[in-house]
Amino acid sequence: MNTMSERTLPELPESLEEFLDIPYGGLFGNSALAQIVEGIVADPTIHYRPKYLEELTGRKPKTVRDALQKLVQLGLIENVSKDSHHPVYRVVVESKKFIALSLLAYALLDDRDKTRCMDTAILDYYHKNLENQDKPLAHATASPEMWGITADGKPHKHGFVVAEGV
């Protein structure tokens, strides 16, 4: 039996070519900053050294250094090294920007492939992070009118009176 590398592989569909090796499908161009952002958001489980990102992007040390400085300023990464000459960065996974960029990556897939990766991730995020902290708030602030339960019998929806016949 042939192995995968020995037999003829299928050609990548032409429609997918433009998404290959370009960050966020080209939404932000192909700058060093976009390349690094996509790379670190795609795997926030590792600590990144500038040299690694230079190899990953094929960019010059100064370009990578400048991009990393910008991302530190923006709070997407932080330097966790005690040695000021050898920085090591971790992704600030608590950052809303990180979460939003993760969802954006899924959104680009969904629009292209008609999948529901972003919806799945939002639901998972809601159940793991928001449900417990927001449910008491929702219960506390919910009024009977919000749910269409009114004393005067007039139809309400989401706190607003719904015009009948519209």
Add this chain to the structure above:
Amino acid sequence: MNTSVPGGPDPKEKGAIFLGWLKKRGGLRGVVDCERKCKENGFEAKWFIKDMGEERIALYLSRGNKVIVLKDKVWADQWMIHYDLEVPHHRHWIDL
């Protein structure tokens, strides 16, 4: 980790990290980058593809270069959720 077990082959946590990485990079990536990422996670890309099945993740050719494509995103999503990687929090950080 979620207690309910998804269907299909289990990529294990390190494999799910790779699937998440691939998914956040458009679901397709040159094989050299993929091999590097798999190596970081302690396994080989070609064996991972073989073990998971080509109906889920497969090799293609693009202008003569090999590309790995994530085909079954629902399966990947389910295992990423199982290992709490869909929108990751603190994990076991790896030093490169």
